[in-house]
Amino acid sequence: MNLWLLAPELSLFFTAVVVLLLGLASSRRGIVIGVSLLGVLVSFVFAAFLWSGTPQATFNGMLSVDQFAVFFKFIVLAALVLVILASADYDYKVEQVRAEYFTLILISAVGLMLLSSARELITIYVSLEMSSISLYVLAGFLRDRRSSEAGLKYLLLGSVASATLLYGMSFVYGLTGKTELGQIASAIQSLSLSGLLDNPALLLGLVLVAGGFGFKISSFPFQMWVPDVYEGAPTPITGYLSVASKAAGFAAVMRIFYDAFGAPSWLGQNWGLLFAGLSIATMTVGNIVATAQANIKRMMAYSSIAQAGYIMVGLAAVSMGQSVAPAARSALAFFLASYTLTNMGAFVAIIAFSNKTNSDLIVDYSGMGRRAPLLALGLTLCLVSLLGLPPTAGLIAKVYIFNAAVQQGLLWLVIVAVLNTVVSAYYYLRVVKLMWLGNPVSEEPVPSSAALRTALFLACAGILLLGIVPDLLVRLSETAGHSLL
Amino acid sequence: MTVGLQHYVVLSAILFSIGLYGTLGRRNAIVVLMGIELMLNAANISLVAFSRYLTPPALTGQVFALFVIVVAAAEAAVALAIIMTIYRNRRTIEVDKIDLMKW
Amino acid sequence: MPYQLAWFIWTLPVFAFLAITLVLRPFFNHRPHWSAYATITAIGAAFVLSIWALITVLQSPDHLLAVPRIEWAVIDGFTIHLGLLVDSLTAIMLVVVTGVSLLVQIYSQGYMHGDPGYPRYFAWMALFTANMLGLVMADSLLFMYVFWEGVGLCSYLLIGFWFHKKSAADAAKKAFLVTRLGDFGFLAGILTLYFSQNTFDIEALRTAAAAGAIAGTTLTLAAIGIFAGAAGKSAQFPLHTWLPDAMEGPTPVSSLIHAATMVAAGVFLVARMFPVFAYSETALNVVAGIGAFTAIFAASMGLVANDIKRVMAYSTISQLGYMMLALGAGGLAAYASGGSLPIEEAISLGVAVGMFHLFNHAFFKCLLFLGCGSVNHATGTFDMRYMGGLRKYMPFTTLTFVIASLSLAGIWPLSGFWSKDEILVTSWNYIPVWFYVALVTVFMTAFYCFRAVFLTFSGEYRGGEPGAHVAAHSTPGHEQSHMPHESPRVMLVPMGVLAVLSIVSGWINLSGGFSSFLGHSAESEGGWLQTLFGVFTHPLPFISLATAAAGIFLAFAMYNRKWVSATAVGRAFSPIYKVLYNKYWMDELYQGILVKSFLLNGLFRGAQEMDADVVDGVANGIGNTVVGFGKGMRRMETGQLQGYAVAIAVGLVAIMLGLYFWT
């Protein structure tokens, strides 16, 4: 047991405790945010050290420290930086309990980071709950009618999902007698089954676990909570939910389904097909309903459902071909990194606008190009990246993931996904058009704080950088994709 | 007929479905929460039963169930806190009235 | 000069766009003219660079400007290159696009004067031009597609420039949706080629097609897919409906769209990928057939339109049909000649003839639209019924408009004559069926464009119209004076330049220079002076000239001299009888009108309406269906969390049963 391998999580948890204690003495914004950011930085440095190490499993095989996990830790940390900065302007709504707010964000991040490297069912379940419980509270943090409604919906549905997940895990355990993913895999192989129905317990475990995580990654038909919760939750938390929790969810799905259910190959093809089917439904529902939204947070919620659909294309591609494709895993990692920057950036801009206008309606974005050119430009860039146009990270991500899927013979899936992208142009560009061509409601400029501007700048710089020189991250995600233990 | 693993597993499935009905079919948020607790208990029964019949010495299932109980307690605390906030806001905890956000 | 300069041809306008949106518009909004200067400077510089590129390509032995590629990203062995392909085709397009765009921007300074969206206008114009330049320079289909969509997007923004006007917003949406229908085809074509050859590289695909590596159904499907994209952008039947409506944008935008940028993209695309077409006879027949049909179909609609820009729009569609016909006929030459003409020759023949018409058309059509803009600037309307007599007030506009019309009608020795003649010759030689269609179209073209000339410039001024059409074009700054007046000099100078080009641009190919530059060595018939007159040694030019003259004469008779009342033609057909009695060469058309007196008002109008209702209906229908579905499906989101939980439970059961029965 080497505690160094846990250093990113430990340091972040330590920071959370420090922030909480600081809150007893002083909850001045600068101090709280400064300490939080410092903790993220320390955690980042530790994670960077882990990146250069060799992949290994630690804590009796419960935790794997490979580049794949570290990559997702980077993603969570990046989202964390952005959400902390984005909250700087927003936390006047939670002034009395500011320290608790940031503490919960940090604890949830610890849970997500653990989730992305956990490789044992109990650890997975407990880390998932660690992040979920913090996020339930954060969703209902404002305690007004909308926020508490979001909290309740998230909590009750999330609990149903985690009960389902748990039930599925119990069947996996019942089938194999093991909880560690690698041992589960070898136990399944030693059963020498020739199909799911040889032993339907496998089907039960597979579907119920997929359902539990389907909730987390907002896959159809488990996506219905997303719009309501995203609309009601505090906007920084919405952004955070849409990226970090989704990214870690995908990491865990990838690890469970690949590690535990990766072999024999018919099993992989079964769940690959399952995710392919769900992917189509997910992206189609997300895109089509997004066209009919008037509230930008709801629109972004449906957009994030659609994006989850695209990511699931990569998930399906991992196991659908003749051989397992690390390329699909790399593509998935890249997509999530790019999506994290992009979606967080969009939410930062939305926070900045709604701070001024106190409205999340899309019509109120009319003429923002004149009132706040830089913010509008940032939001435009993010939306363009979500749509997948050059010169943004979103394009590379889509090309990467679709290419991986095509290599695995999933051309039909990619065609559906591309058609979906076409539909998505309607609602993304509608906002862009309104901002630049619409008539401003008033000529009053929209101010934004330095923290928000920094966050938006970081996100946009990342989007452009990855869009123009994608090689930087492609290398990293290739390493990550190939390193999965 | 001797009681065996299957009996426990079927019992757990029945309890899980009853809990599921509680969360889907009852109006009061606290009853919904009770339904969720029932579901978790059902899952625990199957975990412990598997532990008993599959890997008698290793107790992995029991350990798992122990963690589930801890998580359930934490979840219940947070859930009841959120239900309290809802109650303060709206003077009701009937979940069908909590539909401010839709469409 | 170093080859890297080629990159600047399309990046310079992008910089202008960025400068305007990021710096000039937010911070120097009180100096709108700076935006115009930025765009004009950038496009001017791009024009100079294009000339340089053209010269370099001319001088290089293989007619290629070698620009090494940039390796952009390697994703799991899949390399994405950034590269430019500057061959003779590109070089010609570059000069045309930058040249025409430059003149239009200069003209726009006058036309858009005082418009509140002035900087925005120039920003989009710069981006529009940049995308078009990128499109013609891209060396891979993937990047071409990116710019292709960029052109579509910019045209959407520019057509809907006066977006507060419902008609403009609708027209923009229509253009976007209809061209997108074609783009699906294009994308399918690109993917077909990619999966066949595993590359997006244009040069490699052309080689592969020529080497027979792509063949059979794959080739045909790919070619037809690409043609669908081209048909969308180049407004070929049945995807042409957006173009007449696209006049809702500012007139210089129409002028740019119709001359050098948007619509030319389709023809360029077919020319660029022509080897893919040339090896599939089916695809060639589709191209030629659709081209020829579009030519006559659009021209027939032009006969009855009252809006001067609409007449020009139909004319553009028709002329684009000619270009497609030229490409198709050129390619079919190899099949029609029974093997005596190798396919490589046929390829260069088609490209040379088609591109030559594109080249000439760019100048005179641009001029015609600038003329329309100038007329509108003076009268405040586009409806020809309210114009008339402008010759007295706007002599310069009249002169240039007439020159452009003569060129469009194909009158010797103006530029339109030469390229149209080549198209007629090619189709006569290889697919005679379409030759007659083309010839009828020549007549119609001459008729409608001189109908516009006479209605607009001859007779007495009918007072403009302060009614509906002014509202339709209510840009501040266009103050209505009681009598029309000539446009400011900044608008007239570009028109003058274009007028000269409309006369002389065709002469470039008199000794086959243009064709041989595009790889087609035409049989040289001596020096260009001999050719200038020597063209009449064949009977064909006489026929086409006579047809055109007849059209002009009919227009003259009906709209200038009023020997025959135009309204009467629509209602009753006997007056036409009297007037045209002695003109034996009109018999066929005459019979047609006799037999089907409703042709003008019935069929043609019907065609126009079918156009507006059916095809638009499909395009808007798809868009509305998606949004309608969205509106319906959002109702599933009832806000009831237990409803969601039921969905989860039912979903799980469904998945379990699905997997159970499927496996």
Add this chain to the structure above:
Amino acid sequence: MALDIAFWILAVVSVFAALAVVLLRNIFRAALSMMVCFLMVAGLYATLGADLLAVVQVIIYIGAISILIILSIMFTRDVWQASSSSVVGLPAIVASVLFGGVVIFLTLNSRWQTAAPAAPQPTTSSLGASLFGQAGYALPLEISAGLLLAAVIGAMVLVREK
């Protein structure tokens, strides 16, 4: 044999108690039934030889969670209001019956690799060993400590006075 009889009694009572939880209109009584059900589950753990777990079940579920729930019922004053069927009442019944049916069908068709059950023996020390021992579940234990911290902070923050 005694264990079998115990199982049947516990099973039947727990199912009826669970049904009472979700069907009784009086919420207070529903909560009491839930306590009964939890008690029966504890008994089931005992029949499975999980003595420590049975105790933990009683202490945490009955001693803590149930009390918390009853307190909440009292606070929200909905005690005497009927807990009626929700808006999706009928679909809920269909969905849960379907779900239960499918799961039971699939479990009955599954083959479980059962081993011969060993004689029941005290599990406390071996559970302790597997939680804190060298080859044990120390990591999830630590994580659940963090989880409890988050829950405590969260509950406090949410119910604080304005």
